[in-house]
Amino acid sequence: MDYSKETIKMAQYIAETCTSCKRCMKDCxxxxxxxxxxxxxxQRFLEEDLEPIIxxxxxxxxxxxxxxPLKLKLDDAFLSMRQDLIKEGLPLRQLRGVEMHQKLSTSKLFTAVNRGEAK
Ligand code: SF4
Ligand code: SF4
Structure with missing residues (x-):
């Protein structure tokens, strides 16, 4: 996967700057x-890429x-990765189950309609 220079730069900055204090992980x-x-x-992203699901x-x-404490923008880096993945047209295999669930759960076959009739 070819990531943009911006994505690589953001990832490098986080990999080099983050002190692994884990404050951000407490609520995430x-x-x-x-x-x-x-x-x-x-670091793993830079060395061997990450699964798109990440x-x-x-x-x-x-x-x-x-x-x-360093105001690192992890979300910007993840968003940039996503934009690169989309540009490459990479299908999100891991999310196909979600797509299928949405199709089925809104299909007539699996949709129960409450018509407000008395029981
Ligand atoms: S809070 Fe900031 S410095 Fe600490 S682990 Fe998270 S990203 Fe790294
Ligand atoms: S932006 Fe992403 S990494 Fe940061 S706290 Fe929210 S879910 Fe976690």
Whole structure:
């Protein structure tokens, strides 16, 4: 996967600057699930890429930046990765299940309609 210079620059900055204090991880279930700490996650991205499900699982809420002593913008880096993935037209195989769920859950076959009739 060819990431843009901007994405690589952001990832390098986080990998080089993050002190692994883990303050950002306290309230972030996404980071807790996918990494030991952001520094190692971004190092891994630079060394061997990440599964697309990882940047797509960040909620882009910005809470990590608020609590980070260095105000590192993890969300900007994940968003930039996502934009690069989309440009490459990479299908999100991991999210196909979600797409299928949305199709089925709104289909007539699986939709129960409450007509307000008395029981
Ligand atoms: S922006 Fe992403 S990494 Fe940061 S706290 Fe929100 S979900 Fe976690
Ligand atoms: S709060 Fe900032 S410095 Fe601490 S682990 Fe998170 S990104 Fe790194």
């Amino acid at each position: 279930l996404f980071l807790q699930q996918y990494c030991e700490d952001p520094q190692r996650l971004f 940047p797509y699982s960040c909620m882009l809420c910005g809470h990590c930046t608020v609590v980070c």
